[in-house]
Amino acid sequence: xxxxxxxxxxxxxLRRLPGVGVKSAARMAFHLLQHDREGALALSQALAQAVGxxxxxxxxxTFCEAQVCEVCQDPxxxxxxxxxxxxxxxxxxxxxxxxxxxxxxxxxxxxxxxxGIGPKDIGLKKLLDRASDxxxxxVILATNFTAEGETTAHVISEALKARGLRTxxxxxxxxxxxxxxxxxxxxIAHALADRR
Amino acid sequence: xxxxxxxxxxxxxLRRLPGVGVKSAARMAFHLLQHDREGALALSQALAQAVGxxxxxxxxxTFCEAQVCEVCQDPxxxxxxxxxxxxxxxxxxxxxxxxxxxxxxxxxxxxxxxxGIGPKDIGLKKLLDRASDxxxxxVILATNFTAEGETTAHVISEALKARGLRTxxxxxxxxxxxxxxxxxxxxIAHALADRR
Ligand SMILES: [Zn+2]
Ligand SMILES: [Zn+2]
Numbered sequence: 033x034x035x036x037x038x039x040x041x042x043x044x045x046l047r048r049l050p051g052v053g054v055k056s057a058a059r060m061a062f063h064l065l066q067h068d069r070e071g072a073l074a075l076s077q078a079l080a081q082a083v084g085x086x087x088x089x090x091x092x093x094t095f096c097e098a099q100v101c102e103v104c105q106d107p108x109x110x111x112x113x114x115x116x117x118x119x120x121x122x123x124x125x126x127x128x129x130x131x132x133x134x135x136x137x138x139x140x141x142x143x144x145x146x147x148g149i150g151p152k153d154i155g156l157k158k159l160l161d162r163a164s165d166x167x168x169x170x171v172i173l174a175t176n177f178t179a180e181g182e183t184t185a186h187v188i189s190e191a192l193k194a195r196g197l198r199t200x201x202x203x204x205x206x207x208x209x210x211x212x213x214x215x216x217x218x219x220i221a222h223a224l225a226d227r228r
Numbered sequence: 229x230x231x232x233x234x235x236x237x238x239x240x241x242l243r244r245l246p247g248v249g250v251k252s253a254a255r256m257a258f259h260l261l262q263h264d265r266e267g268a269l270a271l272s273q274a275l276a277q278a279v280g281x282x283x284x285x286x287x288x289x290t291f292c293e294a295q296v297c298e299v300c301q302d303p304x305x306x307x308x309x310x311x312x313x314x315x316x317x318x319x320x321x322x323x324x325x326x327x328x329x330x331x332x333x334x335x336x337x338x339x340x341x342x343x344g345i346g347p348k349d350i351g352l353k354k355l356l357d358r359a360s361d362x363x364x365x366x367v368i369l370a371t372n373f374t375a376e377g378e379t380t381a382h383v384i385s386e387a388l389k390a391r392g393l394r395t396x397x398x399x400x401x402x403x404x405x406x407x408x409x410x411x412x413x414x415x416i417a418h419a420l421a422d423r424r
Pocket of ligand 1: 089090091092093094100101102103104105
């Protein structure tokens with residue numbers, strides 16, 4: 033592909049997508065130019081449009097085109113419960129369960145000392161202000177059950193407790209539909225300890 | 229992510245990339261909007277630029293911004309040898325070896341009856357005309373050693389032979405640096421049959 037500058041530029045630009053190496057990028061560029069030029073133009077426009085219009089909700093910090101997102105604006109939601117998640121995708125997963133009627137705070141990341149991501153980068157100060165509005169009675173920590181997610185939950189929990197706010201954590205346990213034989217031991221140990 | 233139209237549109241557009249499912253698309257959109265808006269704009273522009281300027285070389289059919297690509301224009305190349313490859317990436321791999329000084333014909337695909345891709349879709353007529361220019365003395369079939377690549381090579385080879393043109397095929401054999409113990413048996417059988 034050495035002879036063409038705009039093709040090289042496209043391959044390089046595709047490599048900035050997470051998880052896309054040089055071979056995938058070349059395959060993507062070939063596919064778009066040879067089989068789906070309409071898709072290439074649609075993607076070009078969607079990127080420019082999203083970058084131009086996406087900002088963060090003033091209340092929950094998720095991606096949003098307005099000042100305040102639809103969820104935060106919904107008067108039907110229970111404003112006494114605030115659920116803290118890492119990303120919009122996590123929020124979306126919780127929404128799909130239909131089991132939570134409260135509001136959210138989206139960290140847009142998680143604390144990761146190895147990557148140089150600290151409390152400031154996840155908007156901890158903003159979360160503390162949000163949770164101290166006098167209406168919120170319970171902050172549900174729904175960060176991931178990874179090392180980084182646990183660290184993040186711990187840091188937030190300590191900061192909120194210092195302000196006298198009650199925090200809870202999603203229960204750890206055996207996934208619905210799974211057989212014990214195939215569940216990892218740490219999960220079984222937690223399910224035992226948290227039995228009810 | 230249900231609350232935002234331009235974010236949804238971006239995720240949908242990213243899904244048109246080959247090998248990108250809904251979860252990867254969401255992760256890519258999040259990464260671009262949260263951490264690399266400059267990269268998102270660069271990709272948007274690279275896509276529009278490539279779609280606008282990329283056409284096919286009149287002689288070898290590869291992607292090219294001019295009427296005829298640099299390789300085809302190069303007077304130093306040996307015009308008596310024509311190497312047939314499936315994609316620009318395959319051509320690029322051959323070029324990197326530095327072992328071939330001839331010219332190319334890029335099929336921009338391969339025959340695949342199951343996908344409804346026949347001789348017409350790989351420009352067989354154009355290749356026959358190109359190879360019959362009176363200068364080409366040998367057509368080297370460098371399609372992949374997959375079922376589809378072999379079928380493609382076979383169809384091209386028959387058509388060229390019918391016109392009295394000589395075709396050769398890349399040698400099959402044991403990859404350089406590999407131990408026989410770990411090479412698949414079909415490859416070893418071919419290496420035995422083609423021993424020299
Ligand atoms: Zn919001
Ligand atoms: Zn050319």
